[in-house]
Amino acid sequence: xxxxxxxxxxxxxxxxxxxxxxxxxxxxxAAIGVRITRxxxxxxxxxxxxxxxxxxxxxxxxxxxxxxxxxxRDDLSKNxxxxxxxxxxxxxxxxxxxIVARFARMGRSLSERNRCQAEVPRGATVLPNPRGxxxxxxxxxxxGEVIMLPGVPAEMRGLVNGExxxxxxxxxxxxxxxSRVLRTTGIAESSLAERLDQVEEALAPLxxxxxxxxxxxxxxxxxxxxxxxxxxxxxxxxAGRLLAPIADHVYGEADQDLAEVVIGxxxxxxxxxxxxxxxxxxxxxxxxxxxxxxxxxxxxxxxxYHDGLKRELGVSARILELHGAVSEETVLAMALAARQxxxxxxxxxxxxxxxPSGGSPEKPVGxxxxxxxxxxxxxxxxxxxxxxxxxxxxxxxxxxxWRLWRRTRAATFQGQSGHAGAGA
Amino acid sequence: xxxxxxxxxxxxxxxxxxxxxxxxxxxxxAAIGVRITRxxxxxxxxxxxxxxxxxxxxxxxxxxxxxxxxxxRDDLSKNxxxxxxxxxxxxxxxxxxxIVARFARMGRSLSERNRCQAEVPRGATVLPNPRGxxxxxxxxxxxGEVIMLPGVPAEMRGLVNGExxxxxxxxxxxxxxxSRVLRTTGIAESSLAERLDQVEEALAPLxxxxxxxxxxxxxxxxxxxxxxxxxxxxxxxxAGRLLAPIADHVYGEADQDLAEVVIGxxxxxxxxxxxxxxxxxxxxxxxxxxxxxxxxxxxxxxxxYHDGLKRELGVSARILELHGAVSEETVLAMALAARQxxxxxxxxxxxxxxxPSGGSPEKPVGxxxxxxxxxxxxxxxxxxxxxxxxxxxxxxxxxxxWRLWRRTRAATFQGQSGHAGAGA
Numbered sequence: 001x002x003x004x005x006x007x008x009x010x011x012x013x014x015x016x017x018x019x020x021x022x023x024x025x026x027x028x029x030a031a032i033g034v035r036i037t038r039x040x041x042x043x044x045x046x047x048x049x050x051x052x053x054x055x056x057x058x059x060x061x062x063x064x065x066x067x068x069x070x071x072x073r074d075d076l077s078k079n080x081x082x083x084x085x086x087x088x089x090x091x092x093x094x095x096x097x098x099i100v101a102r103f104a105r106m107g108r109s110l111s112e113r114n115r116c117q118a119e120v121p122r123g124a125t126v127l128p129n130p131r132g133x134x135x136x137x138x139x140x141x142x143x144g145e146v147i148m149l150p151g152v153p154a155e156m157r158g159l160v161n162g163e164x165x166x167x168x169x170x171x172x173x174x175x176x177x178x179s180r181v182l183r184t185t186g187i188a189e190s191s192l193a194e195r196l197d198q199v200e201e202a203l204a205p206l207x208x209x210x211x212x213x214x215x216x217x218x219x220x221x222x223x224x225x226x227x228x229x230x231x232x233x234x235x236x237x238x239a240g241r242l243l244a245p246i247a248d249h250v251y252g253e254a255d256q257d258l259a260e261v262v263i264g265x266x267x268x269x270x271x272x273x274x275x276x277x278x279x280x281x282x283x284x285x286x287x288x289x290x291x292x293x294x295x296x297x298x299x300x301x302x303x304x305y306h307d308g309l310k311r312e313l314g315v316s317a318r319i320l321e322l323h324g325a326v327s328e329e330t331v332l333a334m335a336l337a338a339r340q341x342x343x344x345x346x347x348x349x350x351x352x353x354x355x356p357s358g359g360s361p362e363k364p365v366g367x368x369x370x371x372x373x374x375x376x377x378x379x380x381x382x383x384x385x386x387x388x389x390x391x392x393x394x395x396x397x398x399x400x401x402w403r404l405w406r407r408t409r410a411a412t413f414q415g416q417s418g419h420a421g422a423g424a
Numbered sequence: 425x426x427x428x429x430x431x432x433x434x435x436x437x438x439x440x441x442x443x444x445x446x447x448x449x450x451x452x453x454a455a456i457g458v459r460i461t462r463x464x465x466x467x468x469x470x471x472x473x474x475x476x477x478x479x480x481x482x483x484x485x486x487x488x489x490x491x492x493x494x495x496x497r498d499d500l501s502k503n504x505x506x507x508x509x510x511x512x513x514x515x516x517x518x519x520x521x522x523i524v525a526r527f528a529r530m531g532r533s534l535s536e537r538n539r540c541q542a543e544v545p546r547g548a549t550v551l552p553n554p555r556g557x558x559x560x561x562x563x564x565x566x567x568g569e570v571i572m573l574p575g576v577p578a579e580m581r582g583l584v585n586g587e588x589x590x591x592x593x594x595x596x597x598x599x600x601x602x603s604r605v606l607r608t609t610g611i612a613e614s615s616l617a618e619r620l621d622q623v624e625e626a627l628a629p630l631x632x633x634x635x636x637x638x639x640x641x642x643x644x645x646x647x648x649x650x651x652x653x654x655x656x657x658x659x660x661x662x663a664g665r666l667l668a669p670i671a672d673h674v675y676g677e678a679d680q681d682l683a684e685v686v687i688g689x690x691x692x693x694x695x696x697x698x699x700x701x702x703x704x705x706x707x708x709x710x711x712x713x714x715x716x717x718x719x720x721x722x723x724x725x726x727x728x729y730h731d732g733l734k735r736e737l738g739v740s741a742r743i744l745e746l747h748g749a750v751s752e753e754t755v756l757a758m759a760l761a762a763r764q765x766x767x768x769x770x771x772x773x774x775x776x777x778x779x780p781s782g783g784s785p786e787k788p789v790g791x792x793x794x795x796x797x798x799x800x801x802x803x804x805x806x807x808x809x810x811x812x813x814x815x816x817x818x819x820x821x822x823x824x825x826w827r828l829w830r831r832t833r834a835a836t837f838q839g840q841s842g843h844a845g846a847g848a
Contacts, residue, residue, distance in 0.1 A: 013460045014601070015450025016633075016644075019443050022465070026439025036437045038472070039465040041446075048462070055479075177438070188527075190495045190557075194535040209434060209468075210496045211441070212576060220440065275706075275727065281718070282701070282709025285727040289705025292780055292813055300733040303699065303709040305724035309766060342733060356716050364529065384530050387555050389716055391578060 001034045001171065004056035008067035008077050009151055010043040021066050021156050028160050030177040032169035033225065044068055049080045053146060057084075061144030064164070067151030069134035071113045077148060078137065082121035085141040089119040095126065099133050127163040131155045136163060178223045178231040180239055183256060184249040185216030186402045192217055195245040206238050214391055215258070215398045216249075251405055258401045259287040265408050266297045266346070271374075273404075274344035275301035276313060276334040278325060278351040279368065283397045299342050304334065313337045326351050326363055328380045331371030339373045346374035346408070350400050354389045368396040370403050376411060379403075425458045425595065428480035432491035432501050433575055434467040445490050445580050452584050454601045456593035468492055473504045477570060481508075485568030488588070491575030493558035495537040501572060502561065506545035509565040513543040519550060523557050551587040555579045560587060602647045602655040604663055607680060608673040609640030610826045616641055619669040630662050638811070638818045639682070640673075675829055682825045683711040689832050690721045690770070695798075697828075698768035699725035700737060700758040702749060702775040703792065707821045723766050728758065737761045750775050750787055752804045755795030763797045770798035770832070774824050778813045792820040794827050800835060803827075 005025060011017040019041065026036055037060060042048040049068065056063045068077030082089055096118035103110045117133050120126055127136030127147075132155040137148040147164060149156045184192060189212045193200075196219075200208055203221070211218040221238050223231040243250055252261050266273055275284050281303055288298045304310040307325055311317055314337030315330055323329040334349035352368030359365035364384060371380040381403055385395040429449060435441040443465065450460055461484060466472040473492065480487045492501030506513055520542035527534045541557050544550055551560030551571075556579040561572040571588060573580045608616060613636050617624075620643075624632055627645070635642040645662050647655040667674055676685050690697055699708050705727055712722045728734040731749055735741055738761035739754055747753040758773035776792030783789035788808060795804040805827055809819040 012446070013450055013463060014454050015447040015452075018447045022436070023439040023442045026437055028439075030438050037467070038476070039437060041463040043461070052462070179438070179440070188530075188532045190535040190538045191533060193496050193537050207434075210494065211435060212494070214578065220435070222434075222438075277706070277709075279713075280710070281713025281722070281724075282699075282706030282727065283713075285701075285706025285729070286704070286710045289703075289707075289729060289778075289817075290814060294705070295729060298705075298729055300705075300727040300729035302726055303706065303713075303724040305709070305713060305719060305722055309724040312766065342736065354713075366529075382531075386526065386530060387578060388582075390714055391555065393713075 001062075001168065002037045002060055003029075003034060003062040003064060004060045005036050005039040006049075006052045006056055006063060006065045007039065007041045007151070008044060008049055008052075008065060009041070010045075012041045012067075013043055021151065021153055024153070024157060025064065025066075025160060028165055029168070030179075032165055033176040034168055035177060035224070044076065046076050046080050049077055050084060053081055054084055054143070057144045057146070062147075063144070064147045064149065066149045066156055069117075069137075069148060069150045071111070071117055071133070078119070078121070081137075081139060081146050081148060085121065085139055085143060085146075087121040087123065087139070087141070090122050091115070092118050092120050092126070095120065095135065102133060127159055129155055129159055131158045138167075176228050176231060177225070178228065178235060180221045180235040181211075181254050182219040182221075182239060182242060182250050183216060183252045183254075183258075184219060184246060185251060185258060185398055187217070187246065187249045189217050192219070192246060192249075196242060199241050199245065202241075203238055206234060208242075214387070214394045248406065251402070257287075257290070258398060258405065260291045262401050262405050262408070263288060263291045263294050263297050265405065265412065267293075269345075269408065269412060271297065271345035271408070272299050272343075273297050274299050274338045274342040274347040276310075276338035276347060276349040277301065277303050278305060278310070278334075278349075279354045280350045280352075280393050280397050280400070281305055283393055284348065284350060284400055287397055287401065299344050301338050301342060301347070310334060314341065324363070326353055326367055326369055328369055328371070328382070331369040332373070332378055332380050335371040335373035335378060346372065346404070348372050348400050348404050350396055352385075352392065352396055354392045354396075356389055366392050368392070368399065370396070370400045372404055372407055374407070374411070379407065425486075425592065426461045426484055427453070427458060427486040427488060428484045429460050429463040430473075430476045430480055430487055430489045431463065431465045431575070432468060432473055432489060433465070434469075436465045436491075437467055445575065445577055448577070448581060449488065449490075449584060452589055453592070455603075456589055457601070458592055468500065470500050470504050473501055474508060477505055478508055478567070481568045481570070486571075487568065488571045488573065490573045490580055493541075493561075493572060493574045495535075495541055495557070502543070502545070505561075505563060505570050505572060509545065509563055509567060509570075511545040511547060511563070511565070514546050515539070516542050516544050516550070519544065519559065522552075526557060551583055553579055553583055555582050562591075601649075602652065602659060604645045604659040605635075605678050606643045606645075606663060606666060606674050607640060607676045607678075607682075608643065608670060609675060609682060609822055611641070611670065611673045613641050616643070616670060616673075620666060623665050623669070626665075627662055630658060632666075638815055639822045672830065675826070681711070681714070682822060682829065684715045686825050686829050686832070687712060687715045687718050687721050689829065689836065691717075693769075693832065693836060695721065695769035695832075696723050696767070697721050698723050698762045698766040698771040700734075700762035700771065700773040701725065701727050702729060702734070702758075702773075703778045704774045704776075704817050704821050704824070705729055707817055708772065708774060708824055711821055711825065723768050725762050725766060725771070734758060738765065748787070750777055750791055750793055752793055752795070752806070755793040756797070756802055756804050759795040759797035759802060770796065770828070772796050772824050772828050774820055776809075776816065776820055778816045778820075780813055790816050792816070792823065794820070794824045796828055796831055798831070798835075803831065 125138040136159045315333040331349040339347035349371040355365035549562040560583040633644040739757040755773040763771035773795040779789035
């Protein structure tokens, strides 16, 4: 089943309001196999609303609108749609009584303006809205059907969950849109696409979307129709085929954060972690401590932003002078010193040039060194990240977590296989 | 001037992505008097993209698109629009060289797929995109004009600010929607409304909106029409009247971040700053180092997440045992020790219970102590913040910055008046 969405509100076009209603509706409908084929946003102007709804009906015959049902002057959606369907508005006394009772409960005084909220296009189904005064409306006619919902997010959500989803899912007959997301990092979108080229060709009927962000590229597999069990089986199988050529980069699924994955991995090992941060200035610690229960693993560490604090940690003045603060030698010294001073099993250090100034031909803005020291040794990596100061810091933090994840995972695998060998 | 917006991306319709690009574009364009009359969102399907762009052009002749410019299979917007304008795609060697150089700088390998990103519809203006590989495109023809932007928010914003706004504002000239935002923190929305009650009544024709977030409440004054000079005068006058009853809470305007304001204030004083963070885990350092040039003021500090690191910093085991890690005594000891060890003029310490576990009847989840030590003494404050773990951490970080701002500002005022007195 397909439908179009028309969101009504001048504030949406002016950008004063971020349109979270649309995302909610997209997800709620996809879950019952209903696909939104187009979304149109228009201002609170009768002609604009009429044109958008009429065009949407002409294309899909089923339309959901949000907004424009309130009691104020600019709320005209209901009148416009009633006119499109050539239906008169009828005052409904029982609706009016409910509105009066609601205002009395809230101790608010009612105004004449509210009366129009008790008017309903003839023959329309009223969808009760316990969270507000404007009910939803389900209008049918020769042009098709329009489901009108209020724009206030809590009211809209209540009506979608309570009225729209049950009614539409009764019609749609079982099929669902189901997705699965693999989260990757440390690899460019184009390199991913190259590695997945052959797998991608054989994915049908599933589709694959690349969703890049500063922290990596999410791969979303989607199954667009069919029974849920079959969808899950197809997605499971396809996820396995996707994983094989890029396993070093897939750290999780869905909403999992890399910091959460790293904390989980270290906790399994029984390891503690410390950090020493220069250009990220605390961002790495912040990411790690976002995870509830991080304290079982994360001890803390030094924000060694100024070179004085790097020396205080234990990086020798000679290393800083000879190699500079952004160097392999310095991040290794930082990681080793943080591990020792704070008594952690592993320590990660980051030092880089986040800009906007401070770059040089040999070390351009974006140059970042990452060092890791743990019970079994140390390693360091250089990268040059693009983007703004903040972009570079976000990428550097993600890269530090990724390097730690790779190293710890590899050590865990080795440990496991060693262990298995010893037991044989 | 008016235009339509077409946002392209299956993830937008499925609700996997909240469309923040549209809000950004709405605001950026309103600021130069350009109005978005309609916004259409369609999936990454050639026929859907072609129909949406063609219809938008027929209505308004000027269209901005976002999304669908990447290197993967589902990125087809450019080809579709080129076809609409009957323009062949031409490979541009200099664009390719820039992409190659960009990948080389980042130490990443390029794939054949990226070649298509160097193809441009004949005659189109290339809008350089320093944050990504896909440039923006400005295509003109008999049907009108299409400005194509990438969908990655950071890239889209960079292109809008750097290329689109300057070019369109050169054309627009005239009436504008002008706003002014006062940023407040440390005071509830209802208390603000109470203090501003009388001022608010006399604001017409301006409107006042309260925009609450975790970091405080922004007050947006808007003038909806008329010449820019008159609008600025009205906004200036109204902002002054708003400020008077809430001056202790207004730390800046528009997009100013409190961390930026604090860094500026300390730099003026010639002071350095260190931090000691427990529950915020690096978030305070992260906020401070987001500011370009923070290194003139911010030295760094300790993420003392585990109590072992608080002791290592210099908080006595006796204080921790007697009063606990979340206490007035501990944050003061942390601030004093951080100031001394890292040689800063001022130090801020934060310790609290971010949850979800760890609360008690005397110290419920959300309890946060903030301590400040500087050349002229010390102070500590307790607060109990609502919300999730992350909400509490964000509020605690903002509160620490606000307390530091108030103390430093007061000291600056006293210093100035003392200085003036001495000179008199």
